[in-house]
Amino acid sequence: MTIDYNKISVRVRLGALRRNFELLRRLAPAPMAVIKSDAYGHGLLPVARTLEAVGADSFAAGTVGECALLRDGGIPGRIVALLGATDATDAECCIARSIVPAVYSADQLEMLASRAAPGQQVDIALKFDTGMARLGFTEADLPALLDRLHARPMLRPVLAMSHLAVSDDPARSDFTREQGEIFSRILSGVRGVWPAVQGSLANSAGLLAHPELHFDVQRPGIALYGSNPLRGTALAHLGDGLEPAMDVATPILQVHPLPTGRSISYGRTFTAPRDMAVAIVAAGYADAYSRGLSGKGAMTVHGRRAPILGRVCMQMTAVDVSHIPGVAAGDAAYLMGGPGEALTPDDLADLWGTISYEVLCLLGMNPRTHEA
Numbered sequence: 001m002t003i004d005y006n007k008i009s010v011r012v013r014l015g016a017l018r019r020n021f022e023l024l025r026r027l028a029p030a031p032m033a034v035i036k037s038d039a040y041g042h043g044l045l046p047v048a049r050t051l052e053a054v055g056a057d058s059f060a061a062g063t064v065g066e067c068a069l070l071r072d073g074g075i076p077g078r079i080v081a082l083l084g085a086t087d088a089t090d091a092e093c094c095i096a097r098s099i100v101p102a103v104y105s106a107d108q109l110e111m112l113a114s115r116a117a118p119g120q121q122v123d124i125a126l127k128f129d130t131g132m133a134r135l136g137f138t139e140a141d142l143p144a145l146l147d148r149l150h151a152r153p154m155l156r157p158v159l160a161m162s163h164l165a166v167s168d169d170p171a172r173s174d175f176t177r178e179q180g181e182i183f184s185r186i187l188s189g190v191r192g193v194w195p196a197v198q199g200s201l202a203n204s205a206g207l208l209a210h211p212e213l214h215f216d217v218q219r220p221g222i223a224l225y226g227s228n229p230l231r232g233t234a235l236a237h238l239g240d241g242l243e244p245a246m247d248v249a250t251p252i253l254q255v256h257p258l259p260t261g262r263s264i265s266y267g268r269t270f271t272a273p274r275d276m277a278v279a280i281v282a283a284g285y286a287d288a289y290s291r292g293l294s295g296k297g298a299m300t301v302h303g304r305r306a307p308i309l310g311r312v313c314m315q316m317t318a319v320d321v322s323h324i325p326g327v328a329a330g331d332a333a334y335l336m337g338g339p340g341e342a343l344t345p346d347d348l349a350d351l352w353g354t355i356s357y358e359v360l361c362l363l364g365m366n367p368r369t370h371e372a
C-alpha cells in the first residue's frame with residue numbers, strides 16, 4: 001500500500017483467494033503460489049498467511065526484499081525469489097533466511113558460492129530461457145553451467161524453472177509445446193547430475209490448459225486472484241469457478257444536474273445530449289485509476305453501471321447516474337467489484353486497454369483492508 005490520504009478503499013476477500021487456490025490444487029498436484037508485486041496488489045503477507053493456512057507450502061515472490069518480508073513475517077516452507085539475487089546484499093539475505101534465489105547468470109552463482117559458510121549448502125533455483133528471451137540460461141549454456149556447478153558443491157539446485165510466453169493463447173499452443181520440449185531436455189540434463197531437482201514450467205494458463213506441462217511444481221499467479229487467463233479463447237471454460245477477490249470503492253462527493261448542452265471536466269470532451277444527473281466520485285489518476293479511462297470507462301453505483309463522463313481528473317471523476325434513482329453524496333461508487341453489475345478485473349482491464357494483472361497491481365496500491 002503506497003497511496004495515502006485518499007478516499008479509496010480496497011477490500012480483499014481472502015475467502016475467494018482460498019477457494020481459488022483450492023480449485024487450482026484440485027487440477028494440479030503442487031502449486032507454488034506466485035505472490036510477487038505485493039501478491040498482485042492483494043497484500044503479500046495476508047495472502048501468504050491465508051494460503052499457508054490451507055496447505056500452500058511454497059511461494060514465489062519477485063525481489064529478495066519481498067521474500068525477506070515473507071520469511072520475517074513467519075512464512076515457513078520454500079520461498080523463491082523470481083528476480084534472483086541482484087547484488088551482494090540480496091545474496092547474503094537469501095543465505096541468511098533460506099530464500100531460494102532464481103539464478104540466471106554465472107556472476108550470481110559466484111556471488112552466492114563465495115558467501116556460503118564453510119560446509120553450508122545453499123539451495124538455488126536454476127532459471128532457463130526456453131522462449132521468453134528474458135532471463136535464464138539457454139539449453140546451449142547447460143554443459144558449461146553443469147561444469148561450473150560441479151566445481152561449487154556448496155550450491156545445491158533444487159528447482160529448474162522456465163516461463164511460458166503464450167500459454168494463454170490455445171491457438172498458438174505449438175510454441176508452448178516447443179517450450180515444453182526444450183524444457184524437458186534441459187530438465188533431463190540437470191537431473192543427470194541432481195536427480196531430485198524439481199521441474200517447474202506452468203503459469204496459470206499453463207496449469208489450466210496444459211496438464212502435460214505440469215512437471216513437479218506449477219506456478220499460478222493471476223488465477224489465484226480470480227482472473228481467467230484463458231478468457232475469450234476456446235478453452236475459457238477451464239477457468240470456470242475462479243472468483244475475483246478485490247473490491248475497490250470510493251465515496252461520491254456530490255450529485256448534480258448536467259443540463260443539455262453543458263460540458264463536463266477538462267478539455268470539454270463530453271457535452272450532455274440531454275438533461276443528465278452526474279455523480280462526482282473521489283477517484284482519479286493519482287489513485288492509480290487510469291486517465292485512459294476518460295470517456296470510456298464505467299463504475300457501478302447502487303449495483304448499476306455508471307459510465308464515465310469526460311476526462312478522469314487527478315482525484316475526481318464524473319459518472320452518469322441519470323438512470324439510477326436515489327444516488328446521494330456519501331454513497332459508494334465501485335471502481336471494480338461490489339454488488340450488482342460489478343466490473344471484474346478483466347472488464348476493467350478491457351476498458352483501460354490493459355490486462356487484469358496491471359489493474360490489480362495498480363489499484364491494490366490504495367488503502368486496503370482484508371476480510372476473512
Ligand SMILES: *Cc1c(COP(=O)(O)O)cnc(C)c1O
Pocket residue numbers: 034036082162163202203204205219220221222223229
Ligand atoms: C508472474 C509469474 C508467474 C505467474 O504467472 P500468471 O500468468 O500470473 O499465472 C509464474 N512464473 C513466473 C516466473 C512469473 O514471473
